[in-house]
Amino acid sequence: MWQKSKPYLLLLPASFTIILLFFGGIFDGLLKSFGYFPAIGETGLNLTAYDRLLHSSDFWQSMALTLRVAALSSLISAIIGAFLAVALFFVNNSTKKAIPRPWQRLFQLPLTIPHLVAGYMVVLLFTQSGFVSRLLATVGWIDGITEFPVLVNDSFGWGIILTYAWKEAPFVALMLYPVLSRIHGSWSDVSRVFGAGPWQFIREVVVPVMMPAWTIATFIVFVFTFSAFEVPYLLGVTYPSVLPVYSYQLYTSGTLSDRPEALAVNMILAAITILLGLVAYYISKRWNVLKGWG
């Protein structure tokens, strides 16, 4: 009996901490989003915060910005990441060796840098008074630094998108590369003999094979950028702000009555993330046939 239950008992402290912090936090947030706030004497449950949010133009503007930034960031990093992975695959195939170490290190580098640091790098490089702007002005490509487009703290969110594209493209590439490396070397020979050029090989074999992993990687990037806080807080504008920043602004605005709304924003974010997770899960199930290949 003791032998059987020992592993579970040993896992108990860790499980308890996770359950308390994760599910406890979500449950507390959910209760408060329903208006349960004993600190200000509210003990009933209602949907007032959700109703106010869904009727607020600020919320919808914030939602539009968040979706735009997350969609563009994941799309750009998915494209760049796939391009990098396919390029690595072909370099590897032509040299018949594993990825050369310097290339591997280069792609790992962005993964080791925190998002906040990446955000600061974008500030230093791409603001109108930043390095790139001054470099272009010095070499005469632009007349002055004011001609450089506003890429940081802009209302469209280019700075945020740029940061995520730089940070997440290598993540996508490194997620895809192991899948591509399972592509049989002789498949390229097969497709060539049957009349396929390099592009047809990519379209007919490489892309379909990497599709499941690509979808999952893109989904991870989307969910992360959809609910991330620090980079939009650093590189975004005050209005409109992305949903996590909007939630923070509501929470710290000073009035306790705004807090259920702030937490309702978080609950909506969590619900959308779960919904997207389910969609990604059902899409990836369609490709289950690929499980045994290679």
Place this chain on the structure above:
Amino acid sequence: MSDLRIIDIEKKYRSAQAKDEASFLLSPVQLTIREGEFFSLLGPSGCGKTTLLKLVAGLLEADGGELWFGNENLSNVPPESRKFAMVFQQSLLFPHKTIEDNVAFGLKMQKVGKKKRLNAARSMLDHVGLSGFGRRFPEELSGGQQQRVALARALVANPRVLLMDEPFSALDPSLREEMRELLSQIQKDFRVTVLFVTHDRDEAFALSDRIAVMGEGQLRQIGSARQLYERPHNTVVASFLGLKNILSGQVTNGRFVSSDKIIDASVHHPLADGDYYMIIRPESIKAAAADQSGHVSIRGIVQEMKYVSGSYNLKVIAETQVLECVLTPFQAEQTAVGESIDLLVDMKEVWFLKE
């Protein structure tokens, strides 16, 4: 005529260590494969047969020589434009495509419309005995079925030459036999030119119109199965084809005397005096005591007896020479390991090679 002509094609592989020495060399090969012919490259592993096949396919770049199909020089044509097809050792089907999409792959690359190519794929699947399997995925098929699909994929594109690289070597013996029969039938039905690589003598003999025996990067001999087996050009070819009874000796005045003196007989072919190898096929040795005209008698001790599908393979030691012979079960029952045996060799059946 749309013959496939290989003219002095050669390939060197550099060794990774020694910079100046070639680690493998495919010596210039000169070969013509006739339209509709089933031609096999037969040789041991590492003899260069797959290299030659890949050079023909265009998957390897030749260091010299030319490849012609009819009046078309294919030497610098990339593999995707050669209009050849290939079946590999493994089926190499694409796991993300259904069976009919795999079969139709070559036609898709030729820009054939979807309906037409899928109809062609289904009809070809019917030919290889897999009708109704089209909507499945490769992992749902057995190894033998996958190789049938690979064959269908190769044939549906109506290739000018079908290249086959030991396609049945990964299958079990009964399945291999079945696939040989299927391939033989299909090759006759479609009259497709086949260049087949194998290390299996029986497979090459069963399927081929002509065979090229290869060894150490060179073509040793080209001929029909019977020509190769009964008239090998050298002892290397003879040994590879399983002819182990090779006796060295001398011919003087139309008489051959082996070095160990176990054979002293007049030869049936006009041979100049000199040193020769006499090659005796195991089937041309009989167990019989009585002397017959044109036969030479050898007495030996049975060293080993093995029953192999309907007959006995015997190893008999005569003086220092080990002779291999094939006896019927009835003949074999008259003797046992360790007993002496009288053998008769028909001198009309032996073959002489100049040393």
